[in-house]
Amino acid sequence: MAWNLKSDRPIYSQLVEQIELLIVSGIYPAGSKLPSVRDLAGEASVNPNTMQRALAQLENDGLLYTQRTSGRFVTEDVERIMQIKNNLAQGLIKEFIENMRNLGYDTKQAIQLLEKTAEEEE
Amino acid sequence: MLRKLLKYEIKATSRIFLPMYALLIVFALLNKFFMAVNSELLRIPRAIAATVFVFIIIGLCVVTLVVTIQRFNKSLLTDEGYLSFTLPVRIHSHIDSKMLVTLMWTILSFLVSMVSIFIMSIDKTTIWSLHRFVNELMRVLNKIGFNGYVLVLESILFVIIGILSVTLEIYAAITVGNMSSKHKLLAGVGAYLGFGVIQQIIMSIIMSTCEKSISQYFDSMIRAGELAQVQLAQTVLFGLIAYMVIMGVVFYFFTEWMLRKKLNLE
Amino acid sequence: MENILECQNLVKFYPKCLALNSVNLTVPKGKIVGLLGPNGSGKSTLIKLANDLIQPTSGKILIAGMEPGIETKKIVSYLPERTYLNDWMTVNDMIGFFSDFYQDFNKGKAYDMLARLGVNPSLRLKTMSKGTKEKVQLILVMSREAQLYLLDEPIGGVDPAARDYILDTIIGNYNPEATVIISTHLIADVEKILDEVIFINQGNIVLVSTVDDIRENENKSVDALFREVFKC
Numbered sequence: 001m002a003w004n005l006k007s008d009r010p011i012y013s014q015l016v017e018q019i020e021l022l023i024v025s026g027i028y029p030a031g032s033k034l035p036s037v038r039d040l041a042g043e044a045s046v047n048p049n050t051m052q053r054a055l056a057q058l059e060n061d062g063l064l065y066t067q068r069t070s071g072r073f074v075t076e077d078v079e080r081i082m083q084i085k086n087n088l089a090q091g092l093i094k095e096f097i098e099n100m101r102n103l104g105y106d107t108k109q110a111i112q113l114l115e116k117t118a119e120e121e122e
Numbered sequence: 123m124l125r126k127l128l129k130y131e132i133k134a135t136s137r138i139f140l141p142m143y144a145l146l147i148v149f150a151l152l153n154k155f156f157m158a159v160n161s162e163l164l165r166i167p168r169a170i171a172a173t174v175f176v177f178i179i180i181g182l183c184v185v186t187l188v189v190t191i192q193r194f195n196k197s198l199l200t201d202e203g204y205l206s207f208t209l210p211v212r213i214h215s216h217i218d219s220k221m222l223v224t225l226m227w228t229i230l231s232f233l234v235s236m237v238s239i240f241i242m243s244i245d246k247t248t249i250w251s252l253h254r255f256v257n258e259l260m261r262v263l264n265k266i267g268f269n270g271y272v273l274v275l276e277s278i279l280f281v282i283i284g285i286l287s288v289t290l291e292i293y294a295a296i297t298v299g300n301m302s303s304k305h306k307l308l309a310g311v312g313a314y315l316g317f318g319v320i321q322q323i324i325m326s327i328i329m330s331t332c333e334k335s336i337s338q339y340f341d342s343m344i345r346a347g348e349l350a351q352v353q354l355a356q357t358v359l360f361g362l363i364a365y366m367v368i369m370g371v372v373f374y375f376f377t378e379w380m381l382r383k384k385l386n387l388e
Numbered sequence: 389m390e391n392i393l394e395c396q397n398l399v400k401f402y403p404k405c406l407a408l409n410s411v412n413l414t415v416p417k418g419k420i421v422g423l424l425g426p427n428g429s430g431k432s433t434l435i436k437l438a439n440d441l442i443q444p445t446s447g448k449i450l451i452a453g454m455e456p457g458i459e460t461k462k463i464v465s466y467l468p469e470r471t472y473l474n475d476w477m478t479v480n481d482m483i484g485f486f487s488d489f490y491q492d493f494n495k496g497k498a499y500d501m502l503a504r505l506g507v508n509p510s511l512r513l514k515t516m517s518k519g520t521k522e523k524v525q526l527i528l529v530m531s532r533e534a535q536l537y538l539l540d541e542p543i544g545g546v547d548p549a550a551r552d553y554i555l556d557t558i559i560g561n562y563n564p565e566a567t568v569i570i571s572t573h574l575i576a577d578v579e580k581i582l583d584e585v586i587f588i589n590q591g592n593i594v595l596v597s598t599v600d601d602i603r604e605n606e607n608k609s610v611d612a613l614f615r616e617v618f619k620c
Binding site: 126129 | 402436439440441442443458459461462464466468470471472473474476485488489490
């Protein structure tokens with residue numbers, strides 16, 4: 001996956017978001033081992049210290065845990081992952097509703113349009 | 123660290139000198155062959171081979187000088203200086219290694235030239251006259267005794283210190299020339315000539331102040347016979363050696379100081 | 389000794405200009421630091437002083453608490469703007485040279501990186517393009533396990549692909565105990581890999597901050613801030 005970092009926000013918070021995404025989308029499944037800080041930093045072309053900071057933040061959030069000898073793992077707590085996933089989904093939905101409202105659709109109309117578009121896509 | 127610097131200095135220079143030595147030996151053998159055949163038919167190739175041989179010997183002298191200048195200039199004062207001066211090595215060691223390698227090649231070039239001439243001209247008559255010369259030399263040395271050997275030793279020392287002193291003078295001139303922002307080469311030559319003038323002045327001051335005692339000393343020695351003349355030669359050589367040592371030391375520390383304190387690579 | 393580099397009232401006068409004007413600066417261990425400023429701002433002068441290539445007019449510069457000299461040269465790995473490789477040597481020769489003179493040189497690392505770059509180590513440097521030579525030089529410099537890396541304009545004048553290669557090499561060899569100082573005026577390209585930035589202009593330190601602090605407090609990239617600070 002390509003790391004997409006914008007230039008006007010702190011790098012570390014963007015890294016946190018993107019790793020969250022990698023975990024909830026199952027690219028890094030529950031209980032799996034994460035690449036080393038250096039490899040991750042190399043992949044994203046960012047400073048290893050910044051990557052370290054982002055991972056520490058995710059550890060605080062309970063998404064990652066460290067085993068002293070063998071490295072860093074994604075949590076086995078699937079519920080916690082689902083919770084984060086739901087949070088992210090809710091954020092996207094809120095944004096969607098907000099945007100639709102700006103276009104002049106109310107919630108009901110927006111949902112109808114959503115269903116219709118989804119059907120057509122299938 | 124000096125040993126490692128020497129190793130790379132020799133590596134950098136031997137790729138120029140060794141092929142020239144090989145060429146010199148080859149042409150010496152070629153000349154020897156033409157002389158041995160001595161046929162009218164080979165007159166022109168013989169002349170060419172002889173000329174080339176002379177040119178190689180002249181070339182060797184020129185190359186020795188050019189390499190001396192080039193090695194110092196390139197590895198310390200051009201972009202390569204960025205590497206040389208960030209090695210964990212004292213600046214003294216850089217000068218030492220370059221100076222010693224120059225000495226080595228100068229002596230080797232001389233010896234190889236001698237050997238090549240020897241190869242070319244070796245036959246019964248030359249061996250015999252060489253033999254006679256060596257015998258005569260030994261006879262004289264034995265007659266003079268201890269002082270004779272001192273004289274030989276002094277002569278060798280004179281050559282070695284002379285080479286080193288001139289090399290250091292060249293280094294100092296290059297370093298001064300490098301301070302000029304534009305015409306580095308011209309400034310270097312100018313500096314070298316300037317050093318010459320300064321030395322002339324120093325020499326003439328020394329000479330004029332002790333002219334009388336020196337000429338008196340010479341007179342008395344020359345009148346005193348053969349043994350005293352050997353002593354005279356010893357004294358003169360010693361004086362020259364002492365002078366060159368002093369100049370060499372001055373140039374050495376001057377160059378080191380300039381490189382350490384004043385250098386600014388572009 | 390927590391600071392790998394320290395400047396105390398550091399002044400450097402050249403015959404016609406003041407290159408560094410009483411600089412006070414400390415750079416801690418374990419950081420990747422950008423030394424950012426327009427051309428002629430004093431970046432190279434500072435780096436040359438740290439390498440003992442020139443002498444300060446007054447003030448002090450200390451590396452791991454020592455004045456520049458043989459002991460600091462053992463722990464500082466320097467990439468100058470110029471290519472300093474001996475043309476007649478092969479890459480193998482250069483690796484031999486570096487491991488002869490620098491005890492912290494890691495041969496295996498160098499050969500690894502050369503293999504990844506696809507450079508044949510038995511080639512003479514003469515036969516290589518300028519870009520390849522620059523990469524080889526970077527590999528030599530980054531193959532040392534030094535405490536301080538001083539990289540002077542490592543990405544100036546190279547194409548974007550080479551730029552990525554260089555930055556990846558720097559990150560890939562980063563050792564959390566070591567500090568890397570990168571001088572450049574191409575900020576957009578490096579800012580992602582920096583912890584801290586030092587803005588320097590006309591011999592004065594203008595700003596010292598972390599990249600994320602700048603982004604958080606100013607809501608703009610270091611590059612944008614730089615353009616603002618150094619607007620002509």
